[in-house]
Amino acid sequence: MKMKISLHIPSYLTVLTWFYCLLIGLVTGAVAFAVSVGVSSFFKGVWAAIVQDIFSEEPGGVGGLAWAYAKFAAANLALVLSGAVLVLAIAPVAAGSGIPNMYAYLNGIDIPDFLNMRTAVAKVPASVLVVSGGLAIGKEGPLLHIGSIIATWFGNTPLFTRMKEAKDKEPFAYEQHTRDLVLCGAAAGLAAGFKAPIGGVLFAMEMASRWRPELTWRCLFTTAATATVIRASTASLNSHFLLDKGGECKHKNCDILSYGSLLSFSVNFTNKTPFRETGLMIILGILGGLLGSLYTTLNTMMIGSKRWGYRNKTWARLLDIGAVSVLTSVLRIVLPWMGHCLPKKACDDCPSVAPGAAELQSFVNYGCDEDSYNDLAALMFNPQGFVAKMLFQEEMLRFTGTSLFIFTLFYYLMAVLAYGGPIPAGLFTPSLITGGALGQLFAWSVNKMFGMNLDLGLYAFLGAASLLGGMFRFAVSFCVVLVELFESDAQIPFLILVLVFAKGVGDRINQSILNHLCILLGLEYVGGHPDSTIRRKGFKAKDIAAKNIPKLHPMDSMENINKALDADEHGVFPIVRHTYLRGSSHSSAPVENFIGMVSREDLEQHLEKLQEEQEGEDSDPEAPTFLLSERLDASVDLTSLIQLPPVVLPPEMPLTTVFRLKNASGIEYLPVVGTHGPLQGLISRHELVDAQNKHVDPHNLQQRLDILT
């Protein structure tokens, strides 16, 4: 028995791609670590310089206290405004989280400047400034964007470009190699934000329109590199600068890293299998779904109305985000007066009351004495990471129901206001914190009303999941991100239950926030699975195909070409040839048989070349040259430009299949061709989005937006 061993050698492009994935992972991890250290430094700076005055016993009388308040608000405002200025001055597309744009980009839409290195240059420091400025937004979404930009940079290196161009390419198809690389960058960015390498890959998977098994491996490899860099940097910073050999603090800033990041910490839930609470968890899931979809609606209204007003006026946008910053600061200062003084725990090894800062130990200026703390002030004045820790770990601090209610409402509304301004802004952190507070509030209320003993930390965790599910409608990735973030595997069934109900309720009310933002930003996202309405109504390809499109002949006159160029809306021209069927004998009109397509770009280049050749032929350079485009009778041979699109649709193809094929093939232009060859129309992204939005959108989102704008 002879067995031939045949090793399969990978191509150069494959090897290069893997190498680039490694570099993307490493660089993204390094940038994320730098962002974390940056945010930490600013936070700690503001806390040390200003916040301690608010909490110290003698801020110098009422005037002194007012002065401390003013400094706090002013510092936050300065941080936020400098971030906004950076964005507006360098790269306006750096605003927002970048996730909706990525979602659209991975679908095949090109967005100018969105993935330029210039955008990252603005977004990294702006993100640091804005998050330090205490707005109710996060830095995880921006990290995903930054990771994608890093990947794009590698994807545009001449080496990679040359290699991928050598590969066979389908005409009119989406550019696979670069987008695959960008997907790995996005996964790395998210993995860096949440220290969740598997969660990052799954998020990229749920965000991507097209996925191949190889991508899973590449992205996993990338996020593993990212996670390794972050852990190694943290470990070496700790061991070389902050801690001595026994693990004790040797530097005054030895807790610096914990300021800037959502900490990953194990959550110890007291009651490991609370099956009897399943009903309560479902209610929490429904609540999260309602609030999540309401967030989407409110945010859509906010951004919609901003669009209407002063979209392109820089001063107005700065004023707007400045006002949000001042409002946030003022509420942070004022609201704690409605908090309650609760006794500090009397044990020695208890976690400190205000983990955020050693300075935040006395709550005397919020009416509490030495042995008690103001629960709302502890939530308001701590950095995000510590707030999350306080909410998810029951044993740390107790909060009263009213304080939780006020804080939930405060964070929720501030997040609605902040997202949409000219700042890098992630939505995960606000969802996590608001959801956590919501979950604790829910458990607190049930405990109070029915005398039960629900685990507050567990419900905070489930509340966070429910709000995330209600907003994003993603599933596996959030399960895994939360499990990786909190290192808590035991609660997975409950987590899934809550997510399923949150998503289910949300879907009954509106679309996910990503889809809303795509529509708001005018990005024509086409999903692979159209709404069930399309299936029910039984639409066919011929029903939505654009019929009134300019067609050309293989040999056409300049007049026709000019007309077509003017009338063009799609960027491609179908080429048809008149054919007479023998059966259809006399006088009947010829059939316009489809034979291929010419892209606008190719056509224009060709015309330019012809023009140049013509100019070259003119012997007398002084003689006035005729512009080719003005010689309407000239006949142009387009044969060399014609490309056959790899997919042609029969007119009777169900629209669901069209969506599926469009998504699977990534081909932008789908001609609809009848049984014997006649062109019946053209379907592009635009027609599909139209069909989805105008005719069958169950939530009438487009209609509502038209009212708003």
Next chain:
Amino acid sequence: MKMKISLHIPSYLTVLTWFYCLLIGLVTGAVAFAVSVGVSSFFKGVWAAIVQDIFSEEPGGVGGLAWAYAKFAAANLALVLSGAVLVLAIAPVAAGSGIPNMYAYLNGIDIPDFLNMRTAVAKVPASVLVVSGGLAIGKEGPLLHIGSIIATWFGNTPLFTRMKEAKDKEPFAYEQHTRDLVLCGAAAGLAAGFKAPIGGVLFAMEMASRWRPELTWRCLFTTAATATVIRASTASLNSHFLLDKGGECKHKNCDILSYGSLLSFSVNFTNKTPFRETGLMIILGILGGLLGSLYTTLNTMMIGSKRWGYRNKTWARLLDIGAVSVLTSVLRIVLPWMGHCLPKKACDDCPSVAPGAAELQSFVNYGCDEDSYNDLAALMFNPQGFVAKMLFQEEMLRFTGTSLFIFTLFYYLMAVLAYGGPIPAGLFTPSLITGGALGQLFAWSVNKMFGMNLDLGLYAFLGAASLLGGMFRFAVSFCVVLVELFESDAQIPFLILVLVFAKGVGDRINQSILNHLCILLGLEYVGGHPDSTIRRKGFKAKDIAAKNIPKLHPMDSMENINKALDADEHGVFPIVRHTYLRGSSHSSAPVENFIGMVSREDLEQHLEKLQEEQEGEDSDPEAPTFLLSERLDASVDLTSLIQLPPVVLPPEMPLTTVFRLKNASGIEYLPVVGTHGPLQGLISRHELVDAQNKHVDPHNLQQRLDILT
């Protein structure tokens, strides 16, 4: 501003599907729990009755010991043979893990009897018997199969069938609704086996050919129900029967559950961020990839040669698996003489030396005294769950290098021999245990050679991952399954690294074990992403389309129809109409324009109906009726049977796109139609598999198999 609130009401089918998912999850969980209890009882029975004799100090001289050995081997043989008889008598398709068949089924292939309830009825007890019989196989794969069967049962209820038929259906497309449900069942089965609800969903995701976002939610919901049932059953069994209120044992079998299952236990790795060992981990990954792909090759050879010999002879198959069982038992008895006596730990609260059974405490018959244990005997005589626990938790037991080496080789080869017999057999457990032993052996060798201090448990964990990656070439699911199984989040980057290298090495050598088994079983699996060779060679649709297929006309003679039915290999007949183009003037042959397809099933039904009608028309029932099929001149109108396939391929479509479309659309027959309508051929699953296997298979698998069989 008026906002219309429009709630989107789900359809009855959607509601029913979710309800069925809940039921599937609950039933699968209950069955999995029953299997676990069953395996536990048998294991414990054999251990209590027989194995203690082997280890007791006075088995009654040499004769008594031999008698104990014989009883051990005989008990195992009896268990294995009764399982095999059950399979062969009731449902031969219950053999194997069922995963390759599921892989093919989800791809669109129908396998007779594979998903009948009868198969589950055989597989559940057979799986219990065979795993208890000590073979080197697992019960997780069979659980996946059983979950799928449960789901199929629900999918075939009249209520569901009626509802799904009311939905629009594409002609010639794969049956989506049932397969979606089965996917959830498969996820539930795997989730039950590993107590990994997210891992189960991800495994289903990596196994499925087509995936829609809704499926993620449904499967997650299903696995959450499964996980809940299992936990609730375990908790209530413990609290009601086995443990008293203080958590103390009150029943003699209070550890019964731990016998039958792979335990989920937290692994505490001493060195949390061993970055400097990255190179070593990569070597381990490469090693796992080599051994994994070697396993696939060896197993292919085994099954291939079995096929050649006595495939359909029941006695031969029973003899074969009986021999494997006896060999396994004998090696389990004999090999420990090559083990080493290591001192037991002297502490009080140390875990017991042989966690599997209180009886397995003395190793006197393997040459060790009271204070020492035989390391190889401890590995050989413990149930699978405890072996895993010993390997992955460093602090439990120490093993010598030679013992680890012998055990690795033993388990690896026994797994090669056992898989392919007429028994339900999973491959996860052997991979996990063999990989664990391999990893410990690797770390032990490095520690010995270079005086390092590698964490043996961590390397066992990574070794398991590397072997799984090398065999199955799945990624995210194994990451998550291992993390869920061992509740260890911290090592994810290393886990990923090892998996990536194992898969990379394996892919250079052969295909995944699932693909091999599909080819061995003659299942024509078509992936969505053909091998890169196809891309490189630039194949087009027209290159592989079957051209010599019987065609019919809308109105055709009985003679032609009979000929077509005889010559048919595809089960469908393209319908063509002769057309003469005006341009192609005189004498030229007519073009065979494609106008639709007729399925063989429809055609035969139609002919039967015509025959009946004809018989009804004959006034004299005594007169000899002519069979329609014999009246060759009769003309049959097929117009009413013609269906337009939703997808038609242009001849120039690249083969990669064909694969992608086939996979995305799930449509079985793709006609290739030229620019002006002429039929150029037909592409079905068969042509694609042919192209993949014969022309461009880089590993020449088909060729090698042809040599073997």
